Amino acid sequence: MTAGLNAPQREAIHYLDGPLLVLAGAGSGKTRVITQKIAYLIQECGYSPAKITAITFTNKAAREMKERAAQLLGDGASGGLTVSTFHALGVRILRQEAKALGLKPGFSILDASDVGGLFQELMKNADKDRLRAVQNRISLWKNGLLGPEEAAAQAGNPMEQQAAQVYGEYERTLRAYQAVDFDDLIRLPVNLFETNEEALARWQSRIWHLLVDEYQDTNRCQYRLMKLLAGPRASFTAVGDDDQSIYAWRGADIGNIHLLREDYPRLKVIKLEQNYRSTTRILSAANAVIAHNPKVFDKKLWSDHGHGDPIHIQFCRDGEHEAEWVAARLTAHRFQHRGKWSDYAILYRGNHQARALEQQLRNQKVPYALSGGQSFFERAEIKDITSYLRLLANQDDDPAFIRAITTPKRGIGGATLEALGRIGGQRHVSLFDASLAPGVEQQLNARQLEAVRTFCQFIRRMEARAVKEPASQILEDLLRAIDYEASLFETLEPREAESKWSNVRDFVEWLGRRGAEDNKNLLELAQTIALISMLDKNDQDADAVQLATLHAAKGLEFRHVFLVGVEEGILPHRDSLEPEKLQEERRLMYVGITRARMSLHLSHCRRRKTGREWRDCEPSRFIDEMGSDLRRSGGDESPPDAEEKQAGRDRLARFKALLAQS
Ligand SMILES: Nc1ncnc2c1ncn2[C@@H]1O[C@H](COP(=O)(O)OP(=O)(O)OP(=O)(O)O)[C@@H](O)[C@H]1O
Numbered sequence: 001m002t003a004g005l006n007a008p009q010r011e012a013i014h015y016l017d018g019p020l021l022v023l024a025g026a027g028s029g030k031t032r033v034i035t036q037k038i039a040y041l042i043q044e045c046g047y048s049p050a051k052i053t054a055i056t057f058t059n060k061a062a063r064e065m066k067e068r069a070a071q072l073l074g075d076g077a078s079g080g081l082t083v084s085t086f087h088a089l090g091v092r093i094l095r096q097e098a099k100a101l102g103l104k105p106g107f108s109i110l111d112a113s114d115v116g117g118l119f120q121e122l123m124k125n126a127d128k129d130r131l132r133a134v135q136n137r138i139s140l141w142k143n144g145l146l147g148p149e150e151a152a153a154q155a156g157n158p159m160e161q162q163a164a165q166v167y168g169e170y171e172r173t174l175r176a177y178q179a180v181d182f183d184d185l186i187r188l189p190v191n192l193f194e195t196n197e198e199a200l201a202r203w204q205s206r207i208w209h210l211l212v213d214e215y216q217d218t219n220r221c222q223y224r225l226m227k228l229l230a231g232p233r234a235s236f237t238a239v240g241d242d243d244q245s246i247y248a249w250r251g252a253d254i255g256n257i258h259l260l261r262e263d264y265p266r267l268k269v270i271k272l273e274q275n276y277r278s279t280t281r282i283l284s285a286a287n288a289v290i291a292h293n294p295k296v297f298d299k300k301l302w303s304d305h306g307h308g309d310p311i312h313i314q315f316c317r318d319g320e321h322e323a324e325w326v327a328a329r330l331t332a333h334r335f336q337h338r339g340k341w342s343d344y345a346i347l348y349r350g351n352h353q354a355r356a357l358e359q360q361l362r363n364q365k366v367p368y369a370l371s372g373g374q375s376f377f378e379r380a381e382i383k384d385i386t387s388y389l390r391l392l393a394n395q396d397d398d399p400a401f402i403r404a405i406t407t408p409k410r411g412i413g414g415a416t417l418e419a420l421g422r423i424g425g426q427r428h429v430s431l432f433d434a435s436l437a438p439g440v441e442q443q444l445n446a447r448q449l450e451a452v453r454t455f456c457q458f459i460r461r462m463e464a465r466a467v468k469e470p471a472s473q474i475l476e477d478l479l480r481a482i483d484y485e486a487s488l489f490e491t492l493e494p495r496e497a498e499s500k501w502s503n504v505r506d507f508v509e510w511l512g513r514r515g516a517e518d519n520k521n522l523l524e525l526a527q528t529i530a531l532i533s534m535l536d537k538n539d540q541d542a543d544a545v546q547l548a549t550l551h552a553a554k555g556l557e558f559r560h561v562f563l564v565g566v567e568e569g570i571l572p573h574r575d576s577l578e579p580e581k582l583q584e585e586r587r588l589m590y591v592g593i594t595r596a597r598m599s600l601h602l603s604h605c606r607r608r609k610t611g612r613e614w615r616d617c618e619p620s621r622f623i624d625e626m627g628s629d630l631r632r633s634g635g636d637e638s639p640p641d642a643e644e645k646q647a648g649r650d651r652l653a654r655f656k657a658l659l660a661q662s
């Protein structure tokens, strides 16, 4: 079972005498240790899969790990195993312990855009920057387990004082809607377990061994949850790499690695030193870059995959040229290596960099999948549909009520909603309940009343069906009943309507499949949609180039990686030039380089256009830090004239024709 693993990996897998930290560099097989350890516990130690919980950083990683474990163990042997993100685990805990927390089991989970909307309501006159600052501040307080009162006592500058004020109001609003935000998914279970011994004991007894991947990016709150769940037995395996900690901006805390030693004096630490992912050239460059950060833990990393191809640095004229170059070079490279599109990833620092790349990939007919961008689930048409689902599961969810009752238009407007809001406010009930409350007749005219009542009855009917019929069936009926397709075509240009309707169809199909696979009804599915990102929606088997931000690429590996925009101001980011932030940018660069197995291409531009302004660009200092074993090209062209551009296009056309023949 542990064949093909090295000695320290085997040691990590077999170690069960107490808390264990595997601290090792990129590609050294940390994630593999977790997967193999799950199999080992079940197969060799006789653990029931239901007694094992593993925590990963993304839903995609969770699913891959589950699949790997199922493969290792054979059919059905891994049933009951929990592999999930901290957030998904939080949902599970909240759902089962809802009563103790004063939540109803169908509570809503608000995603980032819902929360953004709520803050806009609460701070009507604030500008965008203030809104974002306040929202971030509150999120950090929540992750630090500080309530509104403690926050108020701690608030320093005027922004923080305002945040502390809004915080209380925000929390009351969430509770009134029977809704939670992402931070609550971790914080509420922690609060519960700290005050309710019975609940804690129940969950502790379910977890004989806890495994945590990407430990370096846990925040204080997640660490508390992990510690509570591990309990006094402290039977856990955490794996991580301090050099890959890239979420400090979201409250992740490298200090948690030290904390583990302090909190668990018996902590065993195992280091892995062999990298199985990358060629020596790639690894040396990564090691050289990260050596510029102060060393916290002594780690070595070597690989016996041979030197491999030189790392290629391309100097491009401008952003457009860079995107053109990437698409063309990638296509040629794939042709030479007779590879698949899915062997390739294009990585970048910020989401906005994707647009130019997407355009070129489309032009050159390169199939691609985008992750880490605006989530599929945050598109207006999908939010329209999910507002119905949320309302089916939770009729206290006022934002969902407002969106659903006004989409498509059914003659209910601001005046009706205001009247309902007044009744709700007086009686302390939701808008849904206000619609059915006695006395509502006096506030609404006959037409309004009829429209509101019909809507509420429709929701009730669908809710009753949702607990017993397959999710896809209900969803189909729901769409038909509200005539969503027609409403799109009535209000939008045909092409736009077409594209939105096709997204809705994708969503229905996907949700139906998900329901059947996970054996969940529509109400249960409705709840977790907020947790799902675009990455999960992608067809896993599709042969496509992966486009991702460096943050979203963590933990993944690709045969060939293109890292674009390796420039001062982008990577490192212009807002992150002070020493601590610069170190995090350097770790981001390290993460990027170490995603590559066989080849790595970097690019930077002479100048870029932002808005109407052209800006001169400097290559990133991180390129210099990679050492001298680099192959550079480009940088000597003057801007092309029309003739040259045409010649380039002709060359490309000939090349494509060649490709098509091959
Ligand atoms: N003992 C081994 N023999 C052969 N291949 C291995 C071994 N251990 C790990 N690998 C392979 O090396 C690659 C990297 O492993 P893995 O993703 O587990 O590393 P990691 O330490 O989790 O990396 P990261 O820090 O990027 O998350 C994977 O393709 C994995 O299958």
Ligand SMILES: [Mg+2]
Residues within 6 Å of the ligand: 030, 031, 032, 213, 555
């Ligand atoms: Mg990993």
